[in-house]
Each structure stands twice: as structure tokens, then as C-alpha cells.
Amino acid sequence: MKKPLILYTMMAFVVLAVAAGGYAYRVFYRTKPSGSALQAEFKTTASQLIAAFYADEKSASGKYTGHALEVGGLFKAAELFDNAHPVIVMQDNASPISIRFSLDSNFHSDFAQLKPGLSIRMKGVCIGLQSDDMGLGADILFDRSIILSTENPKP
Amino acid sequence: MRIFHIFFGILLLLPIFGHTQDRWFTKSGRIRFDATAANSPKEIVGNHSSVVCVVDKKTGALQFSALIKGFQFKVALMEEHFNENYMESDKFPKAEFRGTILDNTTVNYGKDGTYPVRVKGSMTIHGVTKEVASEGQLVVGGGRLIARSSFPVVLADYAIGVPRLVADKISTTSKVSVDCSLEPLKQ
Numbered sequence: 001m002k003k004p005l006i007l008y009t010m011m012a013f014v015v016l017a018v019a020a021g022g023y024a025y026r027v028f029y030r031t032k033p034s035g036s037a038l039q040a041e042f043k044t045t046a047s048q049l050i051a052a053f054y055a056d057e058k059s060a061s062g063k064y065t066g067h068a069l070e071v072g073g074l075f076k077a078a079e080l081f082d083n084a085h086p087v088i089v090m091q092d093n094a095s096p097i098s099i100r101f102s103l104d105s106n107f108h109s110d111f112a113q114l115k116p117g118l119s120i121r122m123k124g125v126c127i128g129l130q131s132d133d134m135g136l137g138a139d140i141l142f143d144r145s146i147i148l149s150t151e152n153p154k155p
Numbered sequence: 156m157r158i159f160h161i162f163f164g165i166l167l168l169l170p171i172f173g174h175t176q177d178r179w180f181t182k183s184g185r186i187r188f189d190a191t192a193a194n195s196p197k198e199i200v201g202n203h204s205s206v207v208c209v210v211d212k213k214t215g216a217l218q219f220s221a222l223i224k225g226f227q228f229k230v231a232l233m234e235e236h237f238n239e240n241y242m243e244s245d246k247f248p249k250a251e252f253r254g255t256i257l258d259n260t261t262v263n264y265g266k267d268g269t270y271p272v273r274v275k276g277s278m279t280i281h282g283v284t285k286e287v288a289s290e291g292q293l294v295v296g297g298g299r300l301i302a303r304s305s306f307p308v309v310l311a312d313y314a315i316g317v318p319r320l321v322a323d324k325i326s327t328t329s330k331v332s333v334d335c336s337l338e339p340l341k342q
Contacts, residue, residue: 029197032231061248065224066238081183081336085204100182102205127205127224128248134209134218136180136340141205141222 035104035146038068040123046073046099047092053129053140054097064126070148071099075118078111086111088122088145097129097138101145114150121148176339177213179300184208184335186221190310192326199325201226201237208335210293210302215259217274217302219252219333241315247282256293267296274304280313291333300337305330 042064044052049071052060073090076098080086088111090099101122103111114120124145132138184206190199206221223244228234238244254276256262262270275288291304307328310317317325 028230028232030231031229032227032234062245065245065248079183081181085183085185087183087205100205128222130182130205130207130220130222133220133251134180134207136182136207136209139182141225143205143225143227 032144034106035124035144036106038123038125038144040070041067043070044072046071046090047094049099049140050092050095050097053138054095057129057131061128065128066125068123068125069142070121070123071142072119072121073099075114075120075150076116078114080111088114088120088147090120090122096132097140099140099142101142104144104146107146111147114147118150118152120150122146123148176341177211178340179210179212179337180208180340181335181337182207184219184221184302184333184337186219186226187332187334188226188308188329189331190326190329192324194323195326196324197230197233199228199233201228201234203227206333206335208302208333208337209340210256210300210337212259212262212264212300215256217252217254217256217276219335221250222248223250224248241310241317242281247280250278250280252276252278252287254287262293262295264295264300269294280308281315283313285312298338302335302337303333305332307331 049060049064049069052063071090073092076089076091078086078088086103088101088103090101101124104124122142122145124142127141127143130139130141183204186203186206188201188203192199203221203225205225206219209218210216223242224238226234226237228237254274257273257275259272262272270293271290272293273288273290276286277284278287287306289304289306291302294301294303308331309328311327317327
């Protein structure tokens with residue numbers, strides 16, 4: 001009677017150890033979700049986001065930095081340096097602050113068809129406000145961004 | 156008389172244009188940070204591609220700025236630990252360097268070529284500012300100015316503590332590489 005009990009206990013330990021190891025491995029080597037898999041925690045417009053950072057940078061940073069956002073606004077420009085790291089710039093004409101979306105590496109080709117003045121919706125992770133310390137203008141920065149939709153502005 | 160006014164107006168505007176064309180900039184500079192130790196189970200490498208950099212060719216002033224949360228790691232847990240435990244990026248959101256190119260007069264910004272330079276200035280990381288000096292190179296070509304440098308950063312110098320439990324898995328001195336492709340600033 002004692003032998004099966006020891007055997008079962010040992011088997012239970014082995015199963016537990018394997019499960020714990022698997023869990024630890026998964027947690028330790030967990031990769032970040034790509035831009036398309038991100039769940040937007042906030043949906044806003046470029047004007048509203050810029051206004052929030054302009055009014056109270058600390059409060060807006062606390063609310064948005066590190067979170068996935070969906071942002072709608074007018075496309076201003078696309079920048080591409082060394083054929084890598086394309087950036088999409090959105091700007092509210094009434095503000096000196098721009099929004100810069102670094103595109104997710106899996107969606108680099110998506111920016112080619114964009115034209116200034118196009119209405120676009122972007123999704124990405126906000127990494128904060130790069131303040132204007134060098135006279136270049138302030139920017140709200142996003143990483144792992146993707147283009148959700150584009151449409152011509154309503155006349 | 157009218158021609159005189161136009162000529163005088165152009166003369167007044169010249170210093171403004173002159174000043175802006177003296178400056179080169181990028182908002183898409185790159186910084187690579189490597190703190191991999193011999194015993195690290197995986198490479199500890201963070202990459203940043205939204206670094207702001209400005210070079211003033213007239214004065215040799217050089218400035219970098221990077222949001223800490225912009226460093227991207229392959230492993231999510233590594234990025235979380237980097238921001239929360241080591242860099243405390245909510246408290247110290249930015250790293251920056253303000254300095255001068257010491258041998259700026261040897262750089263011909265109008266002629267394509269590679270110019271080795273020495274840079275000196277103050278670097279602020281994790282809320283701690285230190286005087287640093289480094290060597291690098293400026294590459295002039297194709298209408299752009301490329302600024303490159305690699306230098307070590309001793310984590311303890313910037314009050315970045317490494318827990319004893321993982322002390323042998325994280326290098327106490329990280330290798331930092333800067334690579335910025337700048338364009339002339341036109342305003």
C-alpha cells in the first residue's frame with residue numbers, strides 16, 4: 001500500500017515541477033505582442049491627446065505612457081531613414097506639439113500610400129512626451145504602431 | 156529707395172537663416188544599450204530609434220535626448236525590469252547629453268568625408284549628471300551628417316543598482332552605441 005502512495009507523490013511532484021518550470025520559462029521569455037495584437041486601452045483624437053499633454057504633462061504622462069492607444073487625426077508626413085524605422089507624423093494645426101508613431105517592424109510597408117491631409121487612425125504604445133529642449137518642437141512618441149484605417153477628409 | 160529697403164530687409168534676415176542652417180538635427184536617432192554579462196541567460200540589449208539629436212556646426216555644440224521608455228527589448232520581462240527596477244523611468248523619464256565637439260574646427264561640414272572627433276560634456280541618466288568624454292566620428296555625405304560614438308556606461312556611476320541575486324547575470328558596465336543621421340535644420 002505504501003509503494004503506490006510514494007509513487008503517486010513522486011509523480012505529483014514531477015508534474016508540479018514541470019508545470020512550474022514551464023510557467024517560469026513562459027514568464028521569463030515572454031515576448032511583447034506585436035502592434036496588431038495590442039488592445040487599445042484608450043481611444044482618442046490627435047487634438048484631444050495633444051491638448052491633454054499641453055494642459056498637464058504629468059497627469060497625461062501618468063495616464064497614457066506605457067499604454068496602448070488608438071488615435072485618429074490628420075496625416076502630416078512619413079519619415080524613413082536608412083530604409084528602416086519609418087515614422088508617421090500626425091499634427092493638430094493649432095498646436096506646436098506633434099505625434100510621432102514609429103511603425104511596428106511587421107508593418108513597415110503600410111505607410112507608402114499615405115498623402116498629407118489624409119485622415120488616419122493609428123494604434124500604438126505611448127512612450128511619453130519628448131519636450132522641446134532643443135528648439136525642434138515637442139513630440140508625443142509612440143512605438144509598435146500600426147495604421148488601422150485611412151480615409152479622405154470630408155469636404 | 157525701394158530697392159534699398161528690400162536690400163536692408165534681406166540683410167536683417169541673413170543672421171536668422173544663417174543660424175538655422177548651422178544646425179543639423181534628427182528625431183530618429185538610434186541608441187543601442189548592451190548590458191550582457193558572461194553569465195547572462197539571454198542577451199540584454201535595448202534599442203532606441205526615437206533619439207533627438209542636434210549638432211551646431213558653428214559652435215560644435217552637441218545634444219542628445221532620449222525617453223527611457225523608448226528602449227525596446229526582445230523579452231517583455233527584461234523591458235519591464237529595465238523601466239521599473241533599474242531606470243525607474245516614471246521618476247526619471249529622460250536621458251540626455253549636452254556637450255561640445257572638441258575638435259570641431261577640423262571638421263569640414265561642406266566636404267564629404269569621415270572625421271574622427273572627441274566629445275566632452277555632461278550626461279544625465281537616472282537623475283544623475285556626470286561629466287563624460289568620448290571619441291566618435293562625424294561622417295559628412297549625401298546631404299546628411301552622421302554622428303557615431305560608442306562608450307561604456309558604469310551603472311553604479313548613475314546610481315543604477317543591480318540586485319545581488321542577478322549581479323553575475325548583468326554587466327556592471329554597459330556598452331552604449333549612438334548612431335544618428337542628421338539633416339540640416341530649415342525653418
